[in-house]
Amino acid sequence: MRGFVVSAAAAALTGLLMLDSSVLASSAEIAIHGAAGNKPPSFWGAYDALFADAKYVDLTHTITPDMPIWRGFGNLTFSPSVNKLSGEAFAYDTDGFVATAYKLTTDQMGTQLDAPAHFNPYFAASDEIPATFALRKLVVIDMSPQAAKNSSYALTVDDILDWENTYGRIPKRSVVFVRSDWSKTWPYVNTDVFPQVSLEAVQFLHLQRDILFHGHEPLDTDMTPNFDSEAWLLKHGYAQAEGVTNLHLVPPTGCLLSTGFPKFIGGVGNYVRYVAICQPSWTYGVAPGTTPEAPLPQYSVPLLWNDAKGHRSRD
């Protein structure tokens, strides 16, 4: 019986991964609704089987006071939180804890999810983006060879079609990240000249492939005087990711993307976390239970406020 379960499960998971999705959707529905069991339906078994040993690859920049930011915006300032009753900064020895205050000049910085209200007030703000954005299929299109030759190269429709010739049609409602390797030298990057995504490419991805959103490594989509690609996207109600990193650590197909961001009311950009969830056999990323999680990592050097750096640091 055990042997049967193993081989049936293997056959079906192979099916899940490789066969016609309409067949799979109906089979999944039967199973999820508990056709053969008496326990309530659950995703927990799927977590054990698929994600407990998966590789989690962070595609997010750390936010620092000195990171590159668009030249029209002022600098960010971090400081220790002050007790408004005493006027003194909270301290471990007097209060038992510390906290951090931030002056953020913009909601367009670091690794982002742009809300279309950034360019068009009739479309969704940050807090109006649905929770369904939390998990998607992740496509990575690599234009780093082109960008290595031409630092302002713009992804074309032909590049997308070439990708599809190798990997198959881009799935509907997936997230498509464009790898250029621009972010590899972050924070020492050129924000004036950078790899782009052409207007035709973003239109193709949305109008011909029905993707959820695309993303790129630079802080803007294109260098045209009127932000042609970015303006078309946002004015037509599409979100987009900016400032994505580590795309050289994820495969072109097969990973899922976890997307999470705090929900500032009426905001037009989102300070976001993107994590790729890839197969256990994937080379990069960290698996649950293989790094300290609970308790979290302990350090020999304390985290203390560093005035020169403008943030807490261990050195």
Next chain:
Amino acid sequence: MRGFVVSAAAAALTGLLMLDSSVLASSAEIAIHGAAGNKPPSFWGAYDALFADAKYVDLTHTITPDMPIWRGFGNLTFSPSVNKLSGEAFAYDTDGFVATAYKLTTDQMGTQLDAPAHFNPYFAASDEIPATFALRKLVVIDMSPQAAKNSSYALTVDDILDWENTYGRIPKRSVVFVRSDWSKTWPYVNTDVFPQVSLEAVQFLHLQRDILFHGHEPLDTDMTPNFDSEAWLLKHGYAQAEGVTNLHLVPPTGCLLSTGFPKFIGGVGNYVRYVAICQPSWTYGVAPGTTPEAPLPQYSVPLLWNDAKGHRSRD
């Protein structure tokens, strides 16, 4: 053949959901590594089968300037971003876009993931929490009946054992959220008297059940003079969630939890998004493709700055 695939997939998914996890792990490994196919391993089929029609339930408060905040911290301020070159606020008609500036007095507000460095500088800061936190099994323990009778009720070990008598042992490395219904009247909540989680309960969850982290609806874990529960957790290197909401919209078992937060360097709290991912048959939440996503929702009323409210608004 199609019939075979459906029934085999159903049998195996039933297995994934209901059978011994060691069997499932090995079967999943066989399948994920592509035993029967020649395509590279992929999670995309699993997304189609499991998550494309799932219900996504947002467990996160919207961040507003007037939301409740611990009394030692000052108020939050939102304002339109100003062009540092011209000194004028960015505007749709002159610049083509708007952006938002924030003065945040603390990294301990709204829906949170506390980093242990909040209380102990030798343990992990916000940016030192691993990417593996992105997806977990979600347990919800309901103490709302007790909290309805006693507004400062503290979850006990017996409450946890009662839950296990009904639903089975709490899975290792899961996230455990404690429902009290305190957040149902947010932002009109009592931050001085609130339902608690006892020290014995958080110790049991971590030391006897090996969970990843626990969470609660109030902004603090307990009302003891020295924050006994919160201090033990954070001083021993455990993260915790605070300000969680909508726990009455998720079942006690079976959902996954998506956790995402921006990575502020040296931060000790995290402005976070928690989304429960539940079965398609679940009553609450929104499924992908059933709400506008790309393009996102369009409104008849524009999102404009509202000085009285201190944020952008459609009214």
